Amino acid sequence: MSRDRIIAEAEGVVQDLAAAITAPRDRECLPCYLDRVLHEVSCDGTHALTRHYRDSTAPAATALLQRLSRAGGHCDCEVLFNVYWATSDHVRSCEGVRLGSTQPCDLWFRRRRRMW
Ligand SMILES: [Zn+2]
Ligand SMILES: [Zn+2]
Structure with a gap:
């Protein structure tokens, strides 16, 4: 060879x-996905992972990245820091969401509801 x-x-x-x-x-769900993948790969300062998630699971959610940016999530790690908060420190696996949804599962809540 x-x-x-x-x-x-x-x-x-x-x-x-x-x-x-x-x-x-x-x-x-999106925050469980980001939480899991960002343990393996570091954020590159873009929405590369969020975009990948969107394209894979909810391609119709075209406004997702703008919505997250407006809520303070200007890159993948900021989405986790600024947009979604875990309801518990206990690490659990995702509870699952409807296919095509960009909503978080019950392990997360959004910091600023009015943005959505
Ligand atoms: Zn980041
Ligand atoms: Zn989840």
């Missing part, structure tokens, strides 16, 4: 791993 091919295969593995981590789980 050539060196280039080995490198290409290694990169493929890393990409598969990244795809497995950043893929939203079945009925996982």
Whole structure:
């Protein structure tokens, strides 16, 4: 096997791993998704993960990023810091939301209801 091919295969593995981590789980809500993935990858200062979640689960929610930004979530980590608060410090897995919904599950509440 050539060196280039080995490198290409290694990169493929890393990409598969990244795809497995950043893929939203079945009925996982947005803040649970961000909370889980941001333990594995660091925020790059954009809504890359939120956009990925939106595209994967709720492509019709075109105003989601603007709504989150207005509520103080100007990037993926700020969405967790500024928009959604956990209802408990106890780490639990997502309780699940309706497919296509961008609402949080019962583990979270939104800080500023009027923004929504
Ligand atoms: Zn951030
Ligand atoms: Zn959840």
